[in-house]
Each structure stands twice: as structure tokens, then as C-alpha cells.
Amino acid sequence: MASQTKPVLHGYFRSSCSWRVRIAFALKGVEFDQVPVNLIKDGGLQLTEQYKTLNPMQQVPAVEIDGITLSQSLAVIQYIDETRPGPRLLPADPKKRAQVRMISDLIASGIQPLQNLYVIQKMGAEKMQWAQHFIDRGFRALEPILKETSGTYCVDDEISMADICLVPQVYNAERFKVDLEKYPTIKRLNQTLREIEAFRVSHPSCQPDTPEELRG
Numbered sequence: 001m002a003s004q005t006k007p008v009l010h011g012y013f014r015s016s017c018s019w020r021v022r023i024a025f026a027l028k029g030v031e032f033d034q035v036p037v038n039l040i041k042d043g044g045l046q047l048t049e050q051y052k053t054l055n056p057m058q059q060v061p062a063v064e065i066d067g068i069t070l071s072q073s074l075a076v077i078q079y080i081d082e083t084r085p086g087p088r089l090l091p092a093d094p095k096k097r098a099q100v101r102m103i104s105d106l107i108a109s110g111i112q113p114l115q116n117l118y119v120i121q122k123m124g125a126e127k128m129q130w131a132q133h134f135i136d137r138g139f140r141a142l143e144p145i146l147k148e149t150s151g152t153y154c155v156d157d158e159i160s161m162a163d164i165c166l167v168p169q170v171y172n173a174e175r176f177k178v179d180l181e182k183y184p185t186i187k188r189l190n191q192t193l194r195e196i197e198a199f200r201v202s203h204p205s206c207q208p209d210t211p212e213e214l215r216g
């Protein structure tokens with residue numbers, strides 16, 4: 001049962017996993033509060049003992065919602081979908097639903113963890129090449145899958161959790177200077193999705209903790 005209290009997102013403006021959750025809230029029209037967790041300041045506030053009580057993995061996001069605390073953005077998105085009215089984020093059709101999960105997992109398990117801050121910090125001077133390599137590897141797999149499953153959006157013509165995962169991952173790819181021209185379907189879907197209000201209001205450039213110089 002959805003409580004009257006607003007959910008609280010503990011996140012970081014530039015974290016792709018926090019952005020996923022912000023998009024899901026926006027698509028469903030759910031108001032929420034944000035508590036910034038600066039992943040860089042003082043070595044990373046996600047590593048403090050205090051934050052560890054919210055998410056023992058010491059990563060963002062963590063979401064306080066309906067009396068529970070959830071981490072893992074895909075679990076959060078699915079909980080929001082199951083408890084809030086508004087457009088469904090997973091299709092009713094089992095085949096399409098499986099395709100949405102397949103694409104979401106490919107990004108959330110197969111790409112993002114390999115270019116996450118904690119991992120690339122261990123790579124020293126090679127961190128750019130490392131991140132590019134694993135994003136490229138994932139996008140090479142994602143491109144033919146999306147060519148097959150997409151309509152206007154990742155799976156057919158309904159916005160879903162797959163789209164919620166795709167756009168923040170493309171943002172990361174751009175940060176790490178991956179050449180998107182090699183991935184025309186990914187590029188097309190990203191361009192279409194970026195025009196949608198829920199993706200725009202949740203963008204890293206306009207969050208409460210976005211530094212002045214990165215605002216736009």
C-alpha cells in the first residue's frame with residue numbers, strides 16, 4: 001500500500017542508477033524528495049558508516065519508500081511500477097516484458113558495473129580506455145538486440161524500464177567519449193527519449209546537487 005509520505009531518494013546528480021529512479025518517478029508523476037550523496041567529496045560520502053545503514057553496498061541510489069528502504073535501481077523501479085498508478089514500466093505481454101528485462105539486465109549487470117566509479121578508480125591512468133572498452137562491448141551486443149525489439153522505444157512503442165536504463169547509460173558513454181555513430185539504433189532511441197519531459201526533468205544537469213558549472 002502506497003503511503004502518503006513522499007519517497008526520499010538518496011542519490012547523486014551524475015549517477016546513472018540514481019537517474020534511472022528519477023525517470024521512473026517522473027514517468028509515474030510521483031513527487032519525491034532528494035538527499036544528495038556526493039560520491040566524490042571527502043573520498044565519497046557513500047562510504048560513510050552513516051550511509052552504510054541505508055545501503056550496505058555503499059552505492060547510490062537508496063530509496064526510502066512506504067516504510068522500507070530499497071537499494072538496487074531495478075528493484076526500486078519495479079516496486080514503483082507495482083505500487084503507483086500511471087503508465088506501466090513493464091509491458092503486460094510476457095514476451096515483451098522479458099525483452100524489457102533482458103535489455104535492462106544487459107545494461108545494469110553487463111555494462112554499468114564495469115565502468116562504475118569504484119571500479120574505474122582502481123584502473124588509474126587506464127580508466128578511460130577501460131570504461132570505453134566495456135561500454136563498447138555492451139553496446140555491440142545491445143545494438144542488434146534493439147534493432148530487433150524496438151519501435152519508437154526500446155521495446156515496441158511503449159516506454160519501459162529498458163528505456164529508463166538506456167538513456168543514463170548513453171550519457172555515461174558520452175562522458176567516456178564512446179563513438180555513438182557505430183550504434184545507430186541506440187543513438188536514435190536516445191535522441192527520441194531525451195525529448196520526453198520525464199527524461200529531461202530528471203537529467204543530471206538540473207538536479208538539486210548539480211554544481212553551478214555543470215548546470216544547463
Ligand SMILES: N[C@@H](CCC(=O)N[C@@H](CS)C(=O)NCC(=O)O)C(=O)O
Pocket residue numbers: 015016017018039044046058059060061071072073074108113116117118119
Ligand atoms: N546495481 C546497483 C548499482 C549502483 C551503483 O553502481 N551506483 C553507483 C553510481 S551509478 C555508485 O554508487 N558508485 C559509487 C562507488 O562506486 O563508490 C543499482 O542498480 O542501483
